[in-house]
Structure formats: structure tokens, C-alpha cells
Amino acid sequence: MSKKVEQFEKWVRRRPPAPNSKVRLICLPHAGGSASFYFPVSKELAPEVDVLAIQYPGRQDRRHEPNIPSIPDLADQIFAAVRHLDDLPLALFGHSMGAVIAYELALRMQDAGLPSPVRFFASGRRAPSRHRDDMVHLGSDAQMVAELRKLSGTDAAMLADPELLEMIMPAIRSDYQAVETYQYEPGRKLDCPVTVLTGDNDPRVSIDEAASWEAHTTGPTELRVYPGGHFFLTDQSTDVIELLTERLVRQSVLTPGRPRVEVM
Template sequence: MSKKVEQFEKWVRRRPPAPNSKVRLICLPHAGGSASFYFPLSKELEPAVEVLAIQYPGRQDRRHEPNIPSIPDLADQIFAAVRHLDDLPLALFGHSMGAVLAYELALRMQDAGLPSPVRFFASGRRAPSRHRDDMVHLGSDAQMVAELRKLSGTNAAMLADPELLEMIMPAIRSDYRAVETYRYEPGRKLDCPVTVLTGDSDPRVSIDEAAAWEEHTTGPMDLTVFPGGHFFLAEQNERVVELLSERLDRQGIDMPRRPRAEVM
């Protein structure tokens, strides 16, 4: 096995390859999240879209690998794993911490002279320039659990199981440290279309903070506000799939037509 293939298989999880795909969508999970979070989305977008879900170290089948508590270091390794994917148009989707990683990944693509993403999707995350002094990663385990309960993105049964908590807490704390200590480089912008998705009652992202993604690209930006909190996309899966399909279709990629969802 070549080093390139080995790196790809370490970082990427996907369903059986879809040979008739029109576009490839790389999906990056939230803090504490894993690749399996995107499997329902993958199923809905097939066969027109091949979804590649990134698996961070320190969880699931990579649970014995050390965590990486730095956004730049994570982005460097993810870029090394996917930079050779040039046979299909490429789009990026990141939720919460994943949106920050997707932003850094897109910048690395530009720096390397690779084609820019046909579209960048930022979900459930304020623009990089809108900093908050969050310090959740410095809190106790009980404080972190309270944060996770507030965001409703982690199975309640897991949060109530001391053994499971002991297993997942290191990865969660590492991810929170990575995103809370991240600082963007002013003046750097994407050169691709940006679509922002946010929940209307997300305690971690205001509408203004989501709209500020416009400052981070020289391309067009559009914002869609969904009903729900930080993990609105789990409850609004059908509408999110419809939005992704429609936006990718704008890029000249012939996507299959789906029944249009109701007003989002």
C-alpha cells in the first residue's frame, strides 16, 4: 500500500464508492464528533455526490491514536490525505469546529495552487473573524458535560454513562481546545462561493456572526437560517440535503432533481 493511499484510508470514511458521482463532498465533523455523523447525509446525496467523511484521531476506530489539539495541525494532516483528489469537482462541508477546519483546508488548497472548492459550506459556526473568549476546554468534566447537554449534539445516554464518558472525554476536550485556541490570519480570503447554514436558536452562533462569513471570501455568499439550535441539521436533514443539492447544481453540476422542501 502506498503512503498516499495509507494516509487517505486513515483519515477518510466513505460508503462504497459511487462511480457515477458528479461531485465529491468532504465533510468535517464537529468537536467530539466522528465520521459516522455524516453517514445519513451520504446516503441521501448518493449517487450524484460522493461523500467523504473525515475521521479525526482519538475516537471510534482511531481511539488509540493521540488527539491533535490544534486546528492548523489537523488541517495540515487532512490536506495531506486528500490533496490528490483531483478527478472530480470538490466541495467542502464543515459543521461547528468542522467549518473552521474546512476553511483552513480550503486555504491550503489555494496555497498549493490546487483548484478551489466549487462551493464551501459552513454550518453551525460563526465566521473566523468573530471571536468569543470561550474556555470550555479548561473546565471540569462536569462543566463540559453541561455544555454538551446544552448543545444537544451528544447522545444523552452516553453522557449519563461514566465508563463511556471516560472514553470520549479526552477527544472532546482536545477538540474544544483546538477550536477555542484557534485564531485566523487576517487578510486571507477564500476565492469560492460560500453557503452558510445556521440555527435560529443556536447559543453559540448569532445570525450576525454567521453572516460575517461574507468577509472571508471574494466569491458570493448566501445564508440560510433553519429552525433549531446548534445541531439543527440533524433535525432538518431533508432540508439540508435539498439546500446542498440546489447549491451544487448552481455550480453547473448536474444534480438529480428532488422535491423542493418547504420554506426553511
């Protein structure tokens, strides 16, 4: 097995494969999340879209690997794993922490002279330039559990199980450290269309903070506001899949200008 294939298989999960697809979508999970979060998306978009879900170390089948508490380091390694994927148009989707990693991944594609993503989807995350002094990763396990409960993205039964918590807490804390210590580099912009998705009741992202993604690309921007909190994706999955289909399969085009805002 070549080093390139080995790196790809370490980081990427496909469920199911879509060999006859016309476009590829790389999906990056939230803090504490795993590739399996996107398997339902992959199933819904197949066979038109080849969905690649990124698996961070420290969880599921990579649970014995050390966590990486750095957004740039995560982006560097993911880029090394996927940079050879040049046979299909490529789009990026990241939720919460995943949106920040996807942004850094897109910048690395530009720096390497590779084709820019045909579309970048930023979900459940304020723009990189909109900083908050969050320090959840420095809190106690109880404080972190309280944060997870507030965001409603982790199974309540899992949070109530001490043995399971002991297994997943290192990865969660590492991810929070990565995103909370991330430093945005001013002046750098994407050159692709950006679709921003956010919940209208997200305690971690205001609509204004989500709209600020417009300043991070020279391409057109749209903002979709859905009912729900930080994990609106779960409750609004039908509408989100429809949006992905519209943008990736039907390839509807955004026009430059002020971001189009749609409240669902």
C-alpha cells in the first residue's frame, strides 16, 4: 500500500461509495464528532454525490491514536490525505469546528495551486473573524458535560454513562482546545461560493456572526437560517439535504453581491 493510499484510508470514510458521481463532497465533523455523523447524508446524496466523511483521531476506529488539539495541524494532515483527489469537482462541508477546519483546508488548496472548492458550506459556526473568548476546554468534566447538554448534539444516555464519558472526554476536550485556541489570519480569503447554514436559536452563533462569512470570500455568499439550535442539522435534515442537492447536483448558481438571506 502506498503512503498516499494509507494516509487517505486513515482519514476518510465512505458510506456508501458512489463511483459514478459527478461531484465529491468532503464533510468535516463538529467537536467531539466522528465520520459516522455524516453517513445519513452520504446515503441520501448517493449516487450523485461521492461523500467523504473525515475521521479525526482519538475516536471510534481511531480511538487509540493521539488527539490533535490544533486546527492548523488537523488541516495540514487532512489536506495531505485528500490533495490528490482531482478527478471530480470538490466541495467542502463543515459543521461547527468542522467549518473552521474546512476553511483552513480550502486555503491550503488555494496555496497549493489546486482548483478551489466548487462550493464551501459553513454550518453552525460564526465566521473566523468573529472571535469569542470561549474556554470550555479548560473547565472540569462536569462543566464540559453541561456544555454538551446545552448544545444537544450528544446522546443524553452517553453523557449519563461514566464509562462512556471516560472514553470520549479526551477527544472532546482536545477538539474544544483546537477550536478555542484557533487564531484567524486576517487578509486571507476564499475564492469560491459560500453557503452558510445556521440555527435561529444557536447559543454559539448569532445570525450576524454567521453572516460575517461574507467577508471571507471573493465569491458570492448566501445565508440559510433554519429553526433550531446548534444541531439544527438533525431536525432539519430533509431541508438541508434538499439544499445540498440543489447546490451540488442541480448546480444552481449564486450571483455576486450582498449575501442572500433565507429564513426557512
